[in-house]
Amino acid sequence: MLPKFYLPRFINEPLGLEYLASAVRKDHEVQIFDSIAEGWNRYRPADDKGRFFYQGVDLKALQKKINYFKPEVIGLTWLFSVQNRPIIETINFVKTNNRNVFLIVGGSHPSANPVQTIRDNLGLDAVVFGEGEATLKELLDKGLKELETIDGLAFKKEGKIIQNKARAFVKNIDDIPPPARDLTPYNKYSKQMFYVFWFNRFKKFGFLGQKNQRRLAFFSSSLPFLEKIYYRLYNWRHEGDLQLPEGDVMTSRGCPNNCIFCAVHIIWKHVWRAHSVERVLEEISRLISQYKLKRINIQDDNFNISKERLIKICQGIVEKGHKITFSASGTYAPALDEEVLQWMQKAGFKNIRLSIESGNQEVLDKIIKKRIDLSKIPALVKMAQKYGMKVEGAFIFGLPGETKKTMRDSVDFAKSAGFDVVKYFIYQPFPNTEAYDVCKEKGYITEEYDPERIFITGNDAYVKTEEFSPEDVLNIARQLDK
Known part of the structure; x- marks a missing residue:
């Protein structure tokens, strides 16, 4: 839903x-x-x-x-x-x-x-x-x-x-x-791009109404003879960037970090376990040969904890001559350096996400408990871009313990660090996380909160503290939309 x-x-x-x-x-x-x-x-x-x-x-x-x-x-x-x-x-x-x-x-x-x-x-x-x-x-x-x-x-x-x-x-x-x-119906996981393409075009015609926009997008995206044409057009427009069709790979499980808002630890605890380099390369090769993929999304919660392992994976991709693009959503900033980025470029990585979470060092150290040195991030972003990667910065707003000032610090940092894309998240109180327990204990969760209505990328705020209201959180975070 x-x-x-x-x-x-x-x-x-x-x-x-x-x-x-x-x-x-x-x-x-x-x-x-x-x-x-x-x-x-x-x-x-x-x-x-x-x-x-x-x-x-x-x-x-x-x-x-x-x-x-x-x-x-x-x-x-x-x-x-x-x-x-x-x-x-x-x-x-x-x-x-x-x-x-x-x-x-x-x-x-x-x-x-x-x-x-x-x-x-x-x-x-x-x-x-x-x-x-x-x-x-x-x-x-x-x-x-x-x-x-x-x-x-x-x-x-x-x-x-x-x-x-x-x-x-x-x-x-x-x-x-x-x-x-x-x-699984594997070929359908890339097709959502077709629907997005048509929906966004019909959306411009507001007089159609959303119901008719959905119907037209459904019909247009279902035409089988357009599939190959669409892939070719998409890849031509995104030459040198992420291509289609795409697939997902998980090369490790878990994350050793202790971010107070994260629900990953409910299953994986704070343990990181990785597939061997050989297993990862074998799976990538199988995806390319069997499904003719042109893009692989690394879905690890924390992909690059081991520098040695990541470099060996990239070296293996290069040695096998795979012509494919990669993205990585779970990239840990402190574990990136120039040698790693060089090999990622050679292997075909085009997009990485750095989950910075906050632009205030004290919030990172004492509230979120994530080991990131903000002073090093702008140079890291610039270095990744030098090696041909688009860098997304991800931030979260409205955690218990924050203030309006610390959230404004995040806005300022996100705008000044040089990211190609900035993505912000409004804190959602997921049960069985440390941040949720704090909110529950101190009575910070608003009456509007419903666990059945919270999304990781939700656009509503459900936390009210002595320092900020839900409206404050939304108003500050949305400055990144401007």
């Missing part, structure tokens, strides 16, 4: 589901149904005021898939609280129409409180919490029996809800097979 300002939304392949499928497919028949990708250019209202929209196909399409495949077990991924409404609707729909199916959920939201998740959703049979591959495999290998012996599982038994102990992380993540991309 998406707020109106999100339209149209880009979509990514469901790496989590692909990893789970790859972990069990050797001994069990498995299929993936990505409801968003199957209806990648379909949007329909989720409320009567046109504030929220569903993207993808409806539950009837899911039931058709169930009728065809006849699964014994169905698993749903539940990443964020904002997915509560559609996930709960799906749980109730699936269980009502398929009473004998064993229904599981996994992901960040249920991992934060597995017992409460089952208590609130009586249609569920179990929750896989934490890292899911080994837990799901053991559950299926044991034929849905001996549930109390399976680490990382919460389940119902004789009217009670039982939560087993957490499962230890897989020490060597190379032991987890590569994502089962062949089970």
Whole structure:
């Protein structure tokens, strides 16, 4: 479910589901149904005021898939609280129409409180919490029996809800097979660009109304004979930049940093585990040969913690002669230097994001707890640009402990540091994070707050402190729009 300002939304392949499928497919028949990708250019209202929209196909399409495949077990991924409404609707729909199916959920939201998740959703049979591959495999290998012996599982038994102990992380993540991309409609993950292209053009004709704009964009983006033409035009217009079609790779899991607002640690804790250089290069080569990709997005939370590993990956890409472009959204500024940037350029990196978070050093040191020296950032940005990369700076506004002055410092720094693009985020109080606990304890969360309405890129503020109001946060942050 998406707020109106999100339209149209880009979509990514469901790496989590692909990893789970790859972990069990050797001994069990498995299929993936990505409801968003199957209806990648379909949007329909989720409320009567046109504030929220569903993207993808409806539950009837899911039931058709169930009728065809006849699964014994169905698993749903539940990443964020904002997915509560559609996930709960799906749980109730699936269980009502398929009473004998064993229904599981996994992901960040249920991992934060597995017992409460089952208590609130009586249609569920179990929750896989934490890292899911080994837990799901053991559950299926044991034929849905001996549930109390399976680490990382919460389940119902004789009217009670039982939560087993957490499962230890897989020490060597190379032991987890590569994502089962062949089970997804892989070619559709790049097609969202078609919809965005047409939607933005029809949007200029305001008299059409948004409903007709969506319909025209759906029709235009669905014409199969335009696909090759669109790719060629896009790549011609973006020559020397990020190309299409694109795909995603995750070369590591977790992040060792301690940012107080981040929900990544609910599953990954503060542990960073990386695939070997050989595994990463093998996966990149497979994507290029099998799917003819021209762009790969590195989806790690923290891609470049190990300088030696990153350089070896780049060297391997160069040695293999891959002609492809890369972007990296989880790039840690203190671990970048000229040698790293040189190799990233040679490998084809065109875009990097530096999540600076704040332009006030004291906020970084004492509130966010992120080890970044702001005095070094402008030179780093300039150096990355020298090696042909566009640099995005990301900042967050409205954290507990900030003041209007520190937020203005962020605006000033973001404007002066030389970024090609500045992206700002309004702090969203995600439960089970340190910042949320502070807000809850001090009564900073406003009455308008609803965990089912918060988005990582949300444009509403829900925190009011002695130092600022939600309106202050929005007014200051939006100075970056000017």
